[in-house]
Amino acid sequence: MFRYKSNKQAFIIAALVILLCLVCLAGATLALFTSDLNDGTIGIVTTTGDVKIDIVDDVTGETLVGKTLEIQSSAERPEIWFEPGATYHTQGFKLENKGDIPVKFSLSVSEDEEIDMTEFHEAFEVWISVDRNDPTVGDPLKNFTGYLDAKTSSETVYYLFIKMKESAGNEFQGKNYTGIGVTVYAVQANAQIKE
Amino acid sequence: MKKKILLSSILTIVLCLSLIAGSTFALFTSTSQVSIAATAGNVKMTAGIEITKVESVEGDENGTIEDENGFTYSYSYKDEDGTDGYTFINGGTATVTDSVLTMTEVTPGDKITLQVTGKNDSDIAILYRYKIDCAAGEDLMKGLVFTVNSVAVDKYMATYTSPWIDLAKGNDIAPVVITVELPVTAGNVFQNQTTEIRVIVEAIQANAVVEDNVDPVITYFNTAATVADAADLIADPFLPEVSITESIAGAVTIDADLADKTIYANGNDVNLIFTGNLDNVVIDGIVDTLGQGRKINLNAASGNVTITNSTFLSTGSNSNIAFYPGANIDITIDSCTFTGSGKSYAAWSTSAGEIIIKNSTFNTMGSWAILINGTQYGDFVIDNCTFNGCTDGIVKSGIGGAGASGLVEGNFVFTNNTIVQSAGHDNSDAKWFGVSYNGTATVSGNTLDGAAWEPGEAQGIVKK
Numbered sequence: 001m002f003r004y005k006s007n008k009q010a011f012i013i014a015a016l017v018i019l020l021c022l023v024c025l026a027g028a029t030l031a032l033f034t035s036d037l038n039d040g041t042i043g044i045v046t047t048t049g050d051v052k053i054d055i056v057d058d059v060t061g062e063t064l065v066g067k068t069l070e071i072q073s074s075a076e077r078p079e080i081w082f083e084p085g086a087t088y089h090t091q092g093f094k095l096e097n098k099g100d101i102p103v104k105f106s107l108s109v110s111e112d113e114e115i116d117m118t119e120f121h122e123a124f125e126v127w128i129s130v131d132r133n134d135p136t137v138g139d140p141l142k143n144f145t146g147y148l149d150a151k152t153s154s155e156t157v158y159y160l161f162i163k164m165k166e167s168a169g170n171e172f173q174g175k176n177y178t179g180i181g182v183t184v185y186a187v188q189a190n191a192q193i194k195e
Numbered sequence: 196m197k198k199k200i201l202l203s204s205i206l207t208i209v210l211c212l213s214l215i216a217g218s219t220f221a222l223f224t225s226t227s228q229v230s231i232a233a234t235a236g237n238v239k240m241t242a243g244i245e246i247t248k249v250e251s252v253e254g255d256e257n258g259t260i261e262d263e264n265g266f267t268y269s270y271s272y273k274d275e276d277g278t279d280g281y282t283f284i285n286g287g288t289a290t291v292t293d294s295v296l297t298m299t300e301v302t303p304g305d306k307i308t309l310q311v312t313g314k315n316d317s318d319i320a321i322l323y324r325y326k327i328d329c330a331a332g333e334d335l336m337k338g339l340v341f342t343v344n345s346v347a348v349d350k351y352m353a354t355y356t357s358p359w360i361d362l363a364k365g366n367d368i369a370p371v372v373i374t375v376e377l378p379v380t381a382g383n384v385f386q387n388q389t390t391e392i393r394v395i396v397e398a399i400q401a402n403a404v405v406e407d408n409v410d411p412v413i414t415y416f417n418t419a420a421t422v423a424d425a426a427d428l429i430a431d432p433f434l435p436e437v438s439i440t441e442s443i444a445g446a447v448t449i450d451a452d453l454a455d456k457t458i459y460a461n462g463n464d465v466n467l468i469f470t471g472n473l474d475n476v477v478i479d480g481i482v483d484t485l486g487q488g489r490k491i492n493l494n495a496a497s498g499n500v501t502i503t504n505s506t507f508l509s510t511g512s513n514s515n516i517a518f519y520p521g522a523n524i525d526i527t528i529d530s531c532t533f534t535g536s537g538k539s540y541a542a543w544s545t546s547a548g549e550i551i552i553k554n555s556t557f558n559t560m561g562s563w564a565i566l567i568n569g570t571q572y573g574d575f576v577i578d579n580c581t582f583n584g585c586t587d588g589i590v591k592s593g594i595g596g597a598g599a600s601g602l603v604e605g606n607f608v609f610t611n612n613t614i615v616q617s618a619g620h621d622n623s624d625a626k627w628f629g630v631s632y633n634g635t636a637t638v639s640g641n642t643l644d645g646a647a648w649e650p651g652e653a654q655g656i657v658k659k
Binding site: 041043047051100102188191192 | 242243244251252253254262264266268272284285286287294295296297298299300301302303304309311330335339375377379383385386387388389390391392393394395396
């Protein structure tokens with residue numbers, strides 16, 4: 001009578017069962033052992049500010065870029081004719097910071113069309129003032145800087161005063177200076193402004 | 196009978212054995228069951244971000260940071276408190292919400308220091324690494340400068356991947372300190388831009404096979420090795436510097452106006468054709484290995500270009516080996532070498548503005564070493580150059596055939612040059628030069644085969 005060697009048989013079956021389980025486990029680890037991407041992802045969103053400055057009409061608030069600043073007559077000088085010593089001022093204007101960050105600004109007289117600025121500066125002085133009735137109050141344009149917070153229009157109304165120098169000689173008689181521009185230069189408030 | 200019984204027994208046994216082999220669940224079984232509970236491991240990595248400080252520059256005459264106007268600054272403004280959020284000097288803010296760091300109104304000279312933390316919340320040991328890349332808004336990303344764990348990363352970083360690092364179960368990662376800065380030199384092109392940067396902490400089971408690099412792997416936005424990439428990157432206004440990383444076969448045509456751009460060829464060969472205006476463009480380090488015609492073509496362009504530390508070849512006849520400028524381009528050539536064979540020359544056609552050639556060498560040119568086949572509207576300066584074996588004339592500025600003279604509207608300067616084993620055009624002493632100038636001529640400090648030499652009208656330098 002064949003005698004069943006139960007121990008050996010049992011071992012084979014048990015071994016087979018274990019083997020099957022191990023196979024399943026090895027297959028599963030290949031799929032499991034990486035991290036879920038969402039668990040370890042950090043976002044950094046960066047947005048930069050922008051610098052935008054405008055010269056605007058002191059009454060209407062409309063931009064004056066592309067337009068001509070009026071030179072205004074006075075009771076003493078009802079007509080606008082420059083002669084040595086004559087001083088006039090422009091219409092009032094404000095400066096508006098339309099950007100997202102505070103700015104420093106400066107202004108300069110520049111050529112808008114092709115004119116000889118050297119000759120202009122030889123004949124004229126230009127300064128900026130906040131009092132249109134007192135030409136002695138103000139700063140030479142090259143020394144003037146200002147500051148504006150973001151999204152802010154200046155409450156101050158500015159005027160440019162233009163004076164023909166007493167030293168301007170006869171060579172300037174009859175000359176016509178059109179096409180002179182005023183440029184406002186703005187930089188972020190912590191930058192150093194170029195002259 | 197006995198035999199019969201035996202046979203039966205044998206047969207029976209065989210049958211049983213067969214059954215066992217075919218199926219484990221046939222006869223003669225005995226079961227003894229053991230429960231095995233196997234739980235698969237879990238890999239889970241969590242990560243977070245903290246702001247350490249924000250900084251902004253302020254004017255400092257002793258500062259080491261310089262803007263494009265020469266003003267100096269230092270990072271003297273700091274916000275390390277963060278109680279009410281972090282604020283940059285111009286009002287920009289930095290806040291962290293749900294693992295997202297948001298910075299607003301950032302301006303040149305703003306910098307943030309942040310710390311990435313993480314933990315192995317897995318059931319097992321892992322390997323982890325961290326990556327930085329751009330999810331959106333690459334243009335602003337191109338302007339940002341990074342340090343990672345106090346090591347500065349070169350400009351124009353596109354991606355950063357750290358090596359893999361071991362981490363036991365339950366342990367924290369070593370904090371990663373990252374600074375992100377918009378430098379003071381970032382120009383207006385970066386205004387009103389947004390970028391989304393990701394910092395990803397990846398984890399994998401500890402016994403996985405992974406890359407074994409010990410240094411971080413970094414890619415950059417500004418490197419090019421193909422015609423298409425080089426053309427796109429050179430034209431990209433957000434990349435002031437472009438690096439050519441391999442020699443490129445074929446011409447790279449840039450149909451764009453460029454300003455303040457430097458192209459580093461890094462000793463590679465590349466043919467560049469510019470059709471737009473070039474305002475302050477520098478080309479450095481071309482090594483011409485093919486000798487096939489014009490290497491830098493300034494077709495229909497204007498502005499100013501500087502070419503430095505480059506080597507040009509000409510292997511054919513009548514080859515323009517370098518330049519073909521449009522009208523009124525100012526060109527400076529510094530520390531370059533031109534080598535030719537046959538009837539070859541380093542040439543410009545049509546006209547140019549100011550030309551300055553200095554510290555350069557011209558070898559074995561078979562035709563005029565320097566030829567401008569048209570009018571120059573500025574000065575023409577040749578200083579501290581060597582002409583070696585140039586046997587058909589040194590400099591011609593002219594229109595038309597041999598001997599014809601064009602015009603240098605400005606001044607002609609020929610100083611401190613060394614001429615060796617060379618000869619005039621058509622072997623004529625009267626034709627070392629074919630230059631007619633409108634301004635003044637300055638000729639001094641030159642030598643011919645070791646002896647002092649001051650060429651003038653007799654050698655072809657003629658006042659108009």
